[in-house]
């Protein structure tokens with residue numbers, strides 16, 4: 529059975545929009561995998577480490593027959609093939625591919641936590657995710673995406689994120 533999976537894409541080095549396009553192409557080449565929906569692209573201020581270039585972010589919904597750890601491995605291979613080198617935490621990167629949600633699964637492997645532990649705090653994830661699926665419910669605590677987004681917007685405002 530294929531699972532519905534949400535992936536967050538981000539780039540803040542080189543040709544950012546093109547990097548995302550290349551990554552999307554490589555994702556469609558993965559075994560038993562297709563892209564169902566893609567959000568708009570968003571220009572976002574850097575989160576976490578603020579002294580770096582703005583990011584382009586996007587969320588895609590895929591259907592995949594891959595198991596979670598196989599998908600993680602394939603995504604990491606794409607990152608490496610695209611030339612991602614420095615693994616500095618929250619630092620600049622050509623491409624970053626995060627598994628946000630994997631069907632209704634709650635996963636706690638050492639190398640893979642799903643839902644992605646920081647996604648609820650990140651407008652650069654929540655805004656495009658809501659665009660792709662406005663009715664989404666978090667599988668771990670039943671929270672609604674709209675409510676999570678409203679509470680982060682109330683804290684931070686939405687000046688830091690702009691559709692491109």
Ligand SMILES: Nc1ncnc2c1ncn2[C@@H]1O[C@H](COP(=O)(O)OP(=O)(O)OP(=O)(O)O)[C@@H](O)[C@H]1O
Nearest residue numbers: 616617618624625626627628639640641642644646
């Ligand atoms: N849901 C997930 N999606 C992708 N990687 C994950 C996930 N959960 C845990 N990881 C682990 O996180 C590790 C670090 O990932 P990465 O280098 O992309 O971190 P980062 O982008 O600097 O920070 P962040 O994880 O906060 O976005 C990966 O090697 C991977 O094993």
Ligand SMILES: Nc1nc2c(c(=O)[nH]1)N=C(CO)CN2
Nearest residue numbers: 538572573574575583618652
């Ligand atoms: N706006 C934005 N900020 C970030 C991003 C990102 O994709 N977008 N990724 C990071 C590394 O995890 C750290 N900070």
